[in-house]
Amino acid sequence: MELVQEKVPVQVDKRSTRVWIPKQVLFTPAALEEPWGQQIYERVESMDIPIQVLKHNRLVGLRGEDERETYRKSKSTLAVVTAPASAFKLQPIPPSADWQFHLAEGCPAHCQYCYLAGSLQGPPVIRTFANLPAILNSLPNYKNQGRVTTYEASCYTDPLGIEHLTGSLAETIQFFGEQEGMNLRWVSKYDQVDDLLDLPHHGHTQPRISINAEFVARRMEGGTASIQARLEAIRKLALPRAAGGGGYKVGLVIAPIMPVPDWEEQYTDLLDRLELALDFPCEITFELISHRFTPGSKALLQQWYPNTIIDFDENNRSAKYTKFGGKKYVYTPATMRMLRSFFQSELTRRFPEAPVLYWT
Numbered sequence: 396m397e398l399v400q401e402k403v404p405v406q407v408d409k410r411s412t413r414v415w416i417p418k419q420v421l422f423t424p425a426a427l428e429e430p431w432g433q434q435i436y437e438r439v440e441s442m443d444i445p446i447q448v449l450k451h452n453r454l455v456g457l458r459g460e461d462e463r464e465t466y467r468k469s470k471s472t473l474a475v476v477t478a479p480a481s482a483f484k485l486q487p488i489p490p491s492a493d494w495q496f497h498l499a500e501g502c503p504a505h506c507q508y509c510y511l512a513g514s515l516q517g518p519p520v521i522r523t524f525a526n527l528p529a530i531l532n533s534l535p536n537y538k539n540q541g542r543v544t545t546y547e548a549s550c551y552t553d554p555l556g557i558e559h560l561t562g563s564l565a566e567t568i569q570f571f572g573e574q575e576g577m578n579l580r581w582v583s584k585y586d587q588v589d590d591l592l593d594l595p596h597h598g599h600t601q602p603r604i605s606i607n608a609e610f611v612a613r614r615m616e617g618g619t620a621s622i623q624a625r626l627e628a629i630r631k632l633a634l635p636r637a638a639g640g641g642g643y644k645v646g647l648v649i650a651p652i653m654p655v656p657d658w659e660e661q662y663t664d665l666l667d668r669l670e671l672a673l674d675f676p677c678e679i680t681f682e683l684i685s686h687r688f689t690p691g692s693k694a695l696l697q698q699w700y701p702n703t704i705i706d707f708d709e710n711n712r713s714a715k716y717t718k719f720g721g722k723k724y725v726y727t728p729a730t731m732r733m734l735r736s737f738f739q740s741e742l743t744r745r746f747p748e749a750p751v752l753y754w755t
């Protein structure tokens with residue numbers, strides 16, 4: 396069976412907005428030598444969060460008895476570390492941007508389909524980088540001549556989800572604001588954007604907010620802001636400065652798209668509410684990503700979320716091979732066509748000026 400036909404009403408998530416407060420913050424000695432690491436220390440100390448300064452630069456003590464316990468310990472820990480030398484050698488990240496770079500690795504949310512499962516080594520602790528100025532200063536080395544170069548900052552983290560603890564996203568937006576020919580892109584499932592609205596971004600940053608059907612957000616995206624809060628955040632970011640907004644060109648990432656029960660009604664409700672949130676002239680783009688998993692991510696996610704409601708049955712999927720020989724499971728061509736044509740026609744009708752950057 397590929398599609399579940401059961402009818403359920405769209406239930407709007409009434410969760411109040413929450414910010415992530417780790418149970419502990421670890422600092423490596425090397426991170427504390429960095430001025431940016433010291434400012435994170437001061438922030439965290441002022442929030443009365445327990446701090447531990449490690450004796451060595453290696454993170455230890457995060458493993459539990461099993462994957463679940465390791466997960467629990469790690470996901471409640473922020474580690475302030477220095478990015479290794481490899482962080483200065485950027486990798487391309489099509490179709491999202493020319494290059495990816497990282498302010499942090501790991502994410503405080505609990506999405507049952509998490510894209511990071513299996514991509515990062517070791518316990519899923521949230522590591523933020525204290526040598527941020529060095530990372531930022533290395534980025535112009537990757538600038539193309541003759542066209543704007545785009546840099547994606549959210550491949551391995553949700554940078555807004557930890558911004559209240561680090562300040563690294565605001566610093567990065569300001570850095571890009573001073574650069575010519577370099578644009579920053581980031582995406583989030585959080586909503587605390589108020590401190591980003593007045594930054595001198597000079598149109599060089601495109602914030603995107605990841606949204607989904609209520610069913611997916613409520614049942615599969617633990618620890619994130621509600622969809623309503625995310626829609627309010629995108630509105631604030633996109634509103635002109637004169638109207639109290641951030642004046643950003645914004646984006647919506649609709650992901651991962653799933654044929655959940657009553658999917659058409661669920662996604663129609665989402666797009667209705669998005670139209671209401673963006674009821675003024677603004678520049679927006681869309682990115683559409685259908686759900687997929689690999690054998691490795693499935694195994695890890697089922698350990699982290701043993702009661703997951705995600706359909707990980709390979710029999711309902713088509714196998715695809717990456718150019719490096721890795722296997723991933725995507726929806727069958729018929730399901731893909733059905734979902735894609737719904738979004739194409741709905742987005743063209745509702746947001747005729749907004750390009751869909753890609754469907755995958």
Ligand code: SF4
Nearest residue numbers: 502504505506509510
């Ligand atoms: Fe994973 Fe993204 Fe969810 Fe964070 S917000 S848990 S990175 S899917």
